[in-house]
Amino acid sequence: MRKLIYGMNLTLDGYIAAAGDDIGWSGPPSQELFQWWLDHEQASGPSLYGRKLWEAMSSYWPTGDQQPDATPAEIGFARTWRNKPKVVFSSTIDTVGWNTRLVTGDAVAEITRLKSEDGAPMTIGGATLAGAAMRAGLIDEYVIAAHPVLVGSGTPFFTALDSWVNLNLVQTRTFPGGVVLTRYETRR
Template sequence: MRNVVYGINLTADGCCDHTKGNGTEDVHEYFTNLFKDADLVVYGRKTYELMVPYWPERAKSLSESVSENEFAKAFDAIDKVVFSTTLVAAGEKTTIFRGNLAEEMTKLKRLPGKKISVGGVNLPSQLIALGLVDEFHFVIHPTFAGEGRRLMDDTKFLKQPELKLVESKVLVSGAIALHYVKQ
């Protein structure tokens, strides 16, 4: 079965709001490498609309820094699934799923292929609560947001997930990348 991998940036006080700053070269490189191990990325509508068309346009123009361009190319190369009941149309290499999240993700996990990357907050929280996420990559940035959304704020777990740390890495920017697997 394919592994579902969740990666997210967090501030030292636990904020996961993308507007709070986290776009250093080393962080883009870290997430680019995660995408290289995946052949599918899964989002909810809100995160999908944050990522597309922004990153595919950057992949075409190559108008950003080297690390951002590499991230854009890696992101653009991956097939995408967006879970949404309201999204009418999606970009290239994207499929919209409107069915049962647990059933559809279980089917995706059973298909042959590389890892499945998931991003955002709402959809991954649901997948984690369902026990469908296998690996976690938390990049903790050396800053305090003081406000903003926190990870798993509204998540109710039937069983609290147990994680095992398999790798930690201090990035040049001072961010710490933590890689956990579900036990």
């Protein structure tokens, strides 16, 4: 059975985007943090995306390695992103590219099916999609890269849950700029 990992950059008060879907609070990540995300991406299997995150990622990463100021890590991320199998869950878009499959039906059923397969861990991103997986008890690990900024409102990383989820801390690391990364595994 595959492991499902939900991880993103977020504000200290728990938002992945400020009001109006503004992600300008994060600024460019340090080279060390970006390398950590690249290593994480390279160690995982398929990436599962909600529509908004898909649109953000697919607007830049297909050609991210061709930017004149791209760092070696950004070049590696772009190439990894293009080649990695991806699944986008949306009922409002019609086409996807770059080794991606579109699912318009029941997201929880499809994620459950994908988790039942053998293989490398899957990553999931996007608050709405991850929230559905969280409520269904499908998330095995949470990766939180908390940036030292408070935005007050926006799109929360965590969704409202019907019951508690107990976690075990498995890693803590501090990055330049005061970003603190924590990884938690779900206690089953």
